[in-house]
Amino acid sequence: MEIRQLKHFIAIVETGSFTRGAEKVHISQPSISSSISKLEDELGVTLFTRGRKQALLTVQGEKFKISAQRILKEYGAVKTSFQENTEAIHLKLCVASNYPLPKLSSLLADFTELVPDLSFSITDTAPDKMLSAVGKAEFDMAFGITYENERLPQGARALILGEESYGVAVPFDNHLAQRDSISLMELIDEPVIEIRRWEYRNVVIQRLKDENIKLNVKHRVDQYSRALSLVKSGLGITVTASGLIEEGVKFIPFNESGMRRRLTLFVSPSAESFIRDNLSSCIKGS
Structure with a gap:
């Protein structure tokens, strides 16, 4: 059980829905649903009765709410008691352009x-240049995407x-929208x-070449958000x-x-001890 899960639970209780609860804690709706499902599995109970537009507490959920509120209150008190002794820390962060922003935020x-006086600077970088920057210790932390059998840079710990x-990604009125899964050949x-x-070229296109599949490319764009905007307008589908x-x-x-x-x-290596001593609890639960 993680503090973040308790916060997710209380956010849903206070807003009355998974969607609004996700907005309150700045994560996606699937992420908060997954968080609560894991919490329910750990507790062995169902906390919410899920409706289309609202989430209602079950009897077990009402009982758990009391405990969750108490734990969060005590957690806040403990954290506050140490804030006065916390030195200001600044971290240099590197974020690959294909890293999901809601999860990063x-x-x-x-x-x-966890560290109220923490500040950070964020530098965006291309995915293919990030590992080189990490290997040269230009940043304290870097958030990126890795793949199976990929060699990681020496001198940096990867979590x-x-x-x-x-x-x-398809429009909701597309004939494929009812599918639960799909193959590349079906596209x-x-x-x-x-x-x-970079990711599209080196992952998607390479996989298409390996399987000798040629897609019917109608439009080409440079940004993920632009591709999804075109999908919403019914101009095609995109792989992402x-x-x-x-x-x-x-x-x-x-x-x-x-x-x-x-x-x-x-x-x-220069930031590893600070992160281990101060941030490991929330990194472990990600």
Whole structure:
């Protein structure tokens, strides 16, 4: 059980829905749903009765609310008691352009709750240049994407924060929108919006070449957000990762093996002791 899960639980209680609760704690709706599901599995009870527009506490949920509020109150008191002795810390962060921003924002919010005087500067970088920067110790921490069998730079500790699947983003009125999963081969007759980014070229296009699949590319864009905007307008579908999905489109994961990516945190040796002593609890729960 993590403090962040208790905060997610209380956010849903206070707002009355998973969607508004996710907005309150600055994470995506699927992320808060996953957090609560894991909490329910650990407790062995159902905390909410889930409706289309609201979430109501069960009897067990009402009991747990009392405990959650008490724990968070005590946690806040303990944290406050140490704030006066906390020295200002500044971290230099590097973030790959294909890293999901909602998950990054949520994690940084957790950092600043644990270390109130923490400040940071963020530098965006291309995914193919990030590992080089980390290896040269230009940053204290770097958030990026790694893949199976990828060699990681020496001199930096890599922590896997989670995994995301690749799939296709389609409009809700598309004939594929009812599918729970899909294969690359099933996309050959669909109008595709290609994203001219490093990850798309080196993961998606390479996989298509390996399987001798040629997609019907109608449009090409440089940004994930632009591709999704075109999808919302009904101009085609696009291949992307689940963490990059926006509201207004349906994400369908691929059913082929190996179509996943890892959310990875790189820590430089100079910052490792500070992160281990101060931030390990929220990193471990990511």
